[in-house]
Amino acid sequence: MAKITLRLIADTLGISVATASKALKDYPDISQKTKRDVKELAATLKYKPNSFAQSLRNQESKIIGLIIPEIVHHFFANIIHGVIKAAEKEGYLVITLQSDESYENEKKQIELLLEKNVDGILISLAEDTVNFKHIKAIIDEGIPVVLFDKISKLIKCSQVVIDDRKAAFEATKYLIDSGCKTIAHVRGPLKPQTTIHRFLGYKDAIEAHGMIYDKALVFEADHLSYEDGRKVAKEILASNQNIDGIFAFTDLLATGLLVKLKEAGVMIPEEVSIIGFSNWFLSKITSPTLSTVNQPGLEMGMAAFKLLFEELSNKKNKVPTEFVTVEIPTNLVIRNSTR
Amino acid sequence: MAKITLRLIADTLGISVATASKALKDYPDISQKTKRDVKELAATLKYKPNSFAQSLRNQESKIIGLIIPEIVHHFFANIIHGVIKAAEKEGYLVITLQSDESYENEKKQIELLLEKNVDGILISLAEDTVNFKHIKAIIDEGIPVVLFDKISKLIKCSQVVIDDRKAAFEATKYLIDSGCKTIAHVRGPLKPQTTIHRFLGYKDAIEAHGMIYDKALVFEADHLSYEDGRKVAKEILASNQNIDGIFAFTDLLATGLLVKLKEAGVMIPEEVSIIGFSNWFLSKITSPTLSTVNQPGLEMGMAAFKLLFEELSNKKNKVPTEFVTVEIPTNLVIRNSTR
DNA sequence: CATAATTTCGAAAACGATTTCGGTGGCTAT
DNA sequence: ATAGCCACCGAAATCGTTTTCGAAATTATG
Known part of the structure; x- marks a missing residue:
């Protein structure tokens, strides 16, 4: 069985390729009858225009x-x-x-x-x-x-x-509004811009609510991994700062924090509230489930x-x-x- | 700036398009000098063959x-x-x-x-x-x-x-070898073939190790969701069958089971061992972390x-x-x- | 020197669809 | 009868690359 091209349709109908092409695209200078004929034959033959030829011609x-x-x-x-x-x-x-x-x-x-x-x-x-x-x-x-x-x-x-700064502000504000007094931020590596924006959102919120920004409450994770979340949790525990709220750069870190703190006997959220970022799938299945910022991909x-x-x-x-x-x-x- | 085509290269070099094309593709009937000239010019002009034309010609x-x-x-x-x-x-x-x-x-x-x-x-x-x-x-x-x-x-x-049946067999066997005596299987909806194969693998393992297959130990989840895992966990608890091992159809179900059982005070893995399927990301972050079958995507x-x-x-x-x-x-x- | 054998190149025909620019043929109006 | 006007159609160029086949130029051979 041969390939179905305009040529084939034109030949079996006894018309030219040009006419066939125009009939299919409803050019005004083609009679209704011809259009019907061409379209019908094209349909029964299951004609599919060759995209290479079209692209070559139309440059798209x-x-x-x-x-x-x-x-x-x-x-x-x-x-x-x-x-x-x-x-x-x-x-x-x-x-x-x-x-x-x-x-x-x-x-x-x-x-x-x-x-x-x-x-x-x-x-x-x-x-x-x-x-x-x-x-x-x-x-x-x-x-x-x-x-x-x-x-x-x-x-x-x-x-x-997304407005990372505003989102981070809202997240931190929520912690404040829900009664947290000493709120930590766990940030990621410096490279991506987002790190800075989320940090600034956190700082904004702290300062906008009559609290004082304290550098010692900002922890930096080397990677955005679960393991690093656990590592930072240890630092937080060791720092003895009575932290009762944490805004983490991303859900994975937050999950690491959550699990490690729980293992250390900290009650979540009674003693420490945690909020993550991104609304990854896993935030629905941690226990307790993780509050977070939805980043609508x-x-x-x-x-x-x-x-x-x-x-x-x-x-x-x-x-x-x-x-x-x-x-x-x-x-x-x-x-x-x-x- | 005009488009860089073979025509352009050929014209500025005073040769034909055919020769230019062949020079670029190292045809044996082109002199070394011409090849050098063409390739050089092509490089400096950053010539990129038009893929539409190539595809049209080569049909790929x-x-x-x-x-x-x-x-x-x-x-x-x-x-x-x-x-x-x-x-x-x-x-x-x-x-x-x-x-x-x-x-x-x-x-x-x-x-x-x-x-x-x-x-x-x-x-x-x-x-x-x-x-x-x-x-x-x-x-x-x-x-x-x-x-x-x-x-x-x-x-x-x-x-x-993958060999679902064999993989399920191995998973169940592990539960048996590690001392589980009453092993349940949580299967998914009937549709996909995999459901049946994994079930059969479970059954094979049970029977291959001198245990008797008991229909009452097979639970069916309506969907492959975390929520359904929790639902089935309740059924398992209510069934009072002294289940001490569970092979779940997929990690998500397994996670639901794990979390719900833990909430109900069941010690994992001391009282009940759980093994999932797929090695999803989340299996690394449940607590305890989830044993599973790696399905190498x-x-x-x-x-x-x-x-x-x-x-x-x-x-x-x-x-x-x-x-x-x-x-x-x-x-x-x-x-x-x-x- | 004539002929044969190599190199080296280019004209041209694809690959199919699109679109311009005329060209028919038929009709009406003058 | 001639011009003018439609409605309808097609020839041909174009998009850019590939490849066949033949021709020209060069070199080798007797």
Whole structure:
């Protein structure tokens, strides 16, 4: 059985390829009868336009690229899901790539995507990435780029973020409002911007409520791991500071803290309230369940695609795009690790 | 700045497009000098072949499709990672799609992938899927397909699986060897084949060790959720059967069981040993940490791609492919929920 | 020196779909 | 009868690369 092309349809109908093509796309200069004939035959033959030929002609692939630091990660998996879902609705498919938090990989993968002529690219920057030439280069080439989560304000493009500082403020405020008097913050490594923002949100909240900020109450974890959470818990216990509330940088740390403190006989939340960040799956299954800040990956992914899609449409209509930064609202999820 | 095409290179060098193309691909009938010239110019101009034109000509996209039931899922995220990683090594990119366990979506998404002319497709079947015509149709069209995890032996193609029955046997055996006398099994809903295989593995182990299989020790959870784990725990407590070991269908159920039993004052593992299945992330952070069966998603994803890649290569060389079923070994991960 | 054997290159035909720019043929109005 | 106007269709160029096949130029051979 031969391939079903426009040529085939045209020949069996005794018309030209041009006419067949136009009939399928409802050009006004084709008679109703011809349109019916062509469409009917196309349907029965299950004609599928060859996307290579279309892309070559139209210079668009209807495929976008997505680069994230890590796939096996609750938040980023949600991002992927959101992007794919939103893209599918608009007829776009998504090629996903993982940078492993490496600048070199990021660069290489952008190349791969460009080689495949994706119409646009969505990126969450690798931790390693401090130089933005590679991103700016593709933007200058006219390929729309939208950044999300791990972004940089130094890059001129649309971006999707959460307000880490405000979210951290709210989380800390909740601890204060629920009666905590000595609130610690467990921060992560210095690199990502988010570390600083969440720390500042914590500090803001402390100071906005007539408490005094105390450096000794800020603990730093080397990695954002469960183990490091346990390690910091030991430090907290050893510090003898009567800490009765902890705002942790991320759920994994919070879980480590929670488990270790419980093992040490501390009652959660009666003696110490703990609040995490991200609303990972695991926060639902710790005991007690973990209060946290919901970081809506699905919505962020969808929003990122929508921005890219708008830019793509604008480009097609030769309309310039104004870059915007969309902020996705977070919300507190109060469970049982807080009073 | 104009687009960099072979035409441009050829014209500035005063040669033909044909020669330029062949020079880049090291055809033997091109002089060394010409090759050098072309390659040099191509490099300085950063020439990138237009993939649409290449695909149109060669009838291959160097893109494969991947359909899974659910992206936000520890095991499947590992699969995605494995596939993407293996594919990248061979110069392939991956379009990922989520079927939401729906047969209709699965069908639609296969269409989408075919429209984009992917070279091959990797699928983990949706729960809903009982009819395999849509899969057989694409195989008949000559598009290589490899099934993994949720597979069907009724489809003639290469497949990647684990031996659920054997793995369940080993898990149950461990409970027996560690001294459990009355071992319960918590199974999932009937639909997926895996439910039956893991149940049979449990039964095999019981009977292979001189114990008698007792239907009353098999509990069925409606969903594979944490909540349902808790629900079943209540049933177990109410049944008064002196159960001292539980093999659960999946880690999430096991976690629900563990937490609820602990809340009811049962000592884990002293009074009841619990073993799960899948080695999800959360099994590392329950307290006590959960013993489980490691289901290696990364390896399965990589293996699935490799099978597809082989088939793709065979197809190019007009060599027929013999379909094989690769079994990825599982292994027990013993933590602290078992004696 | 003529002929054969190599190198080295390029014209041209794919791969399919899209779109411009005319061109038919038929009809009405003058 | 001629011009003007529609409605409908198709030839051909285009997108950029690949590959076959033949031709030209060069070198080797008798």
